[in-house]
Amino acid sequence: xxxxxxxxxxxxxxxxxxxxxxxxxxxxxxxxxxxxxxxxxxxxxxxxxxxxxxxxxxxxxxxxxxxxxxxxxxxxxxxxxxxxxxxxxxxxxxxxxxxxxxxxxxxxxxxxxxxxxxxxxxxxxxxxxxxxxx
Amino acid sequence: xxxxxxxxxxxxxxxxxxxxxxxxxxxxxxxxxxxxxxxxxxxxxxxxxxxxxxxxxxxxxxxxxxxxxxxxxxxxxxxxxxxxxxxxxxxxxxxxxxxxxxxxxxxxxxxxxxxxxxxxxxxxxxxxxxxxxxxxxxxxxxxxxxxxxxxxxxxxxxxxxxxxxxxxxxxxxxxxxxxxxxxxxxxxxxxxxxxxxxxxxxxxxxxxxxxxxxxxxxxxxxxxxxxxxxxxxxxxxxxxxxxxxxxxxxxxxxxxxxxxxxxxxxxxxxxxxxxxxxxxxxxxxxxxxxxxxxxxxxxxxxxxxxxxxxxxxxxxxxxxxxxxxxxxxxxxxxxxxxxxxxxxxxxxxxxxxxxxxxxxxxxxxxxxxxxxxxxxxxxxxxxx
Numbered sequence: 001x002x003x004x005x006x007x008x009x010x011x012x013x014x015x016x017x018x019x020x021x022x023x024x025x026x027x028x029x030x031x032x033x034x035x036x037x038x039x040x041x042x043x044x045x046x047x048x049x050x051x052x053x054x055x056x057x058x059x060x061x062x063x064x065x066x067x068x069x070x071x072x073x074x075x076x077x078x079x080x081x082x083x084x085x086x087x088x089x090x091x092x093x094x095x096x097x098x099x100x101x102x103x104x105x106x107x108x109x110x111x112x113x114x115x116x117x118x119x120x121x122x123x124x125x126x127x128x129x130x131x132x133x134x
Numbered sequence: 135x136x137x138x139x140x141x142x143x144x145x146x147x148x149x150x151x152x153x154x155x156x157x158x159x160x161x162x163x164x165x166x167x168x169x170x171x172x173x174x175x176x177x178x179x180x181x182x183x184x185x186x187x188x189x190x191x192x193x194x195x196x197x198x199x200x201x202x203x204x205x206x207x208x209x210x211x212x213x214x215x216x217x218x219x220x221x222x223x224x225x226x227x228x229x230x231x232x233x234x235x236x237x238x239x240x241x242x243x244x245x246x247x248x249x250x251x252x253x254x255x256x257x258x259x260x261x262x263x264x265x266x267x268x269x270x271x272x273x274x275x276x277x278x279x280x281x282x283x284x285x286x287x288x289x290x291x292x293x294x295x296x297x298x299x300x301x302x303x304x305x306x307x308x309x310x311x312x313x314x315x316x317x318x319x320x321x322x323x324x325x326x327x328x329x330x331x332x333x334x335x336x337x338x339x340x341x342x343x344x345x346x347x348x349x350x351x352x353x354x355x356x357x358x359x360x361x362x363x364x365x366x367x368x369x370x371x372x373x374x375x376x377x378x379x380x381x382x383x384x385x386x387x388x389x390x391x392x393x394x395x396x397x398x399x400x401x402x403x404x405x406x407x408x409x410x411x412x413x414x415x416x417x418x419x420x421x422x423x424x425x426x427x428x429x430x431x432x433x434x435x436x437x438x439x440x441x442x443x444x445x446x447x448x449x450x451x452x453x454x455x456x457x458x459x460x461x462x463x464x465x466x467x468x469x470x471x472x473x474x475x476x477x478x479x480x481x482x483x484x485x486x487x488x489x490x491x492x493x494x495x496x497x498x499x500x501x502x503x504x505x506x507x508x509x510x511x512x513x514x515x516x517x518x
Contacts, residue, residue: 085183085395085407085476089310092318092472103458106477124311126185126397127407128237 001053004033005060006075007045009068014043016066026059027051034116046117075132077115077122083129084108090121090130135172136418142176143497153177153413153491155484156332156425163426172419177491177498180329180412181346181483184322184475185397187228187308187405188288188359191244191386194280195221195255203265206258208232209243216257220265224285227406239404242396244284247276248348249391282386284348288358290410292330292378293365293434294323296452296462298469301440306401309474312439316464319436322474325429325454327481329412330378334371334424336363338414340501345382346411346487349393351496352384354412354505362511370427374451375435378505382410393483409479411487415498429454436464444513 007018014037019030028051037043049056064070077098086108088101098114099121101107122130145151152175154162159178163171193214195204203220207213211233214223229240247253257270276282298319299305299312306312309320325331333339343354358379365377386394393409416422434457436449452462458477461468490496 086478087184087407087476088473089320090472092320092470093311093313100460101473101477102460103477106473106481120311123400126310126399126405127395128398 001056002048002050003056003072004046004048006071007047007063007068008071009043009045009066011042013066013068018045018063019047021062022049022059026055026062028055028059034118048113075117076112077110077117077119078131078133079108079110080129080131083127084125085127085129087126089126090124093120093124095120137176138417139415139498139500142415145176146491146494146497149492149494151176151491153179153488155481155488156180156327157481157484159422159425160326160428163422168419168422168426171422172416175416178332178414178416178425179484179487179491180327180332180414181409181480181485181487182290182324182328182411182475183393183407183409183479183483184324185308185399185405186286186289186408186410187241189227189244189284189286189406189408190240191225191247192281192283192285193223193225194219195223195274196278196280197221198267198270200266201264202257202259202267202270203262204257204270205260208256210238210246210253212238212240212243214240228403230403237398237404239396239398241404241406242398244386244406245391245394245396247279247282248386248389248394250275276387279387284352284382284384284386284389285355286382286408288360288379289382289408290329290358290380290412291323291376292328292334293373293432294321294376296321296434296436296457296471297439298436298449298464299440300438300447305439306399307439308399308402308405309439310399316467316469319457319462319464319469319471320474321434321454321457321471323434323454324473324475324477324480325432325458326427327477327484329410329414330380331372331427331432332425333412333414334367334373336378336505336507338417338421339380339412340504342499342502343412344496344499345384345413346409346483346490347382347384347389348386348408349390350384350386350388352382352410353499354380354501355383356381357505357509360511361506361509363505363507363509364511368431368433370431371424372427372432374433380505407476409483411483413487413491413496413498429458436462
């Protein structure tokens with residue numbers, strides 16, 4: 001199974017080799033979608049876990065036991081179809097091509113699983129159609 | 135064989151008119167000869183939907199009792215020009231709010247009024263014997279305005295540029311964010327859909343041409359500001375960069391919120407996205423020569439915004455086919471392209487205009503005067 005979770009960890013836990021332990025102890029692959037670690041702040045890691053369903057759950061239990069907060073309510077990009085005018089300006093600043101627009105329909109397409117939540121599109125959208133939500 | 139505009143309007147009245155959108159026409163002209171196609175079509179509809187910051191609205195408020203001669207006015211906190219008739223205002227699309235929200239501007243106020251929303255007015259008057267009131271405050275909808283029409287000094291650019299950033303810091307421009315080290319390229323003209331690229335030498339579009347403007351009826355009022363028909367042209371007569379422009383006018387009371395949208399470019403300012411559709415009457419087979427031109431044969435210059443001068447360095451010309459493919463090659467590197475005009479909505483404007491003409495609710499007008507073809511593009515220089 002695949003599961004996308006957001007891990008929020010206190011500063012003293014940034015040294016834990018998280019992905020290594022998940023792979024070695026639980027046989028769970030952790031693909032880092034997004035990471036933010038800034039001085040004197042809690043770290044945020046968005047990972048997509050794949051592996052056996054029981055192993056993924058066990059891995060997450062272990063992560064929680066360390067004092068790392070696990071949430072499945074990941075912050076996500078939301079596009080309001082009533083506001084979007086399909087101009088496509090956001091596609092030029094999207095680093096992963098999660099936002100795409102092309103012939104012949106020229107309708108904005110968003111692939112949620114490619115999004116790394118850089119939020120460049122949020123500030124770029126000229127009509128305020130893109131936001132983030134929990 | 136030629137035909138007249140009157141004959142086309144008679145066909146519209148009888149419900150017999152034959153209309154193709156520019157896109158349909160280009161597909162058909164790939165196989166049909168000009169003469170053959172001419173015999174099958176009377177009108178080609180074009181459309182664009184893009185930010186047009188050189189736009190604005192004329193508003194007449196109606197007189198208060200006692201009356202006021204407004205000299206300063208704000209609509210939803212956005213300053214409007216009031217230096218003319220007592221209760222006449224001109225609200226520019228690119229004027230930012232004086233309140234905290236700099237992302238809100240004249241374009242948003244215009245869009246709010248078109249959407250039927252209430253807008254706050256604050257006005258300061260010059261007290262005279264005939265206009266004793268010193269100030270006024272109220273809220274208004276477009277139904278409470280005597281006149282509310284767009285009068286846009288520069289719309290429907292015949293062609294435009296492609297913006298890139300060869301520098302090492304992000305640039306916030308009227309084309310949106312240009313990322314450093316050629317991180318992206320933004321083009322804002324819809325290429326083969328663009329109204330005036332389908333009539334490159336302005337043979338059919340002129341002063342008085344009736345058009346689709348913001349979902350209502352509008353007219354070509356004049357040449358637009360910075361109208362530059364003398365721009366260099368390709369052998370197919372299309373310009374290689376910004377060229378002809380139009381000043382447009384139309385009743386905003388009849389416009390639709392879908393086609394009049396306030397917009398904002400981060401760290402640059404507010405603007406107005408507007409749908410403009412222009413019908414091109416096909417009076418002779420030769421009119422279809424320009425209609426047949428595809429994105430492969432239309433070009434725009436790639437301009438480096440990292441040098442903030444009047445004349446900026448260029449990376450040369452790219453075709454609209456390349457731009458619409460999603461990437462261009464600059465200095466041997468692949469650069470992502472993004473449109474700024476909504477190509478989807480541009481196509482929709484042409485479709486709607488086609489329906490209007492087919493259903494008989496929109497007839498074509500003969501221009502009352504041609505647009506000039508000989509305007510220079512003068513620059514502003516300080517006294518020496």
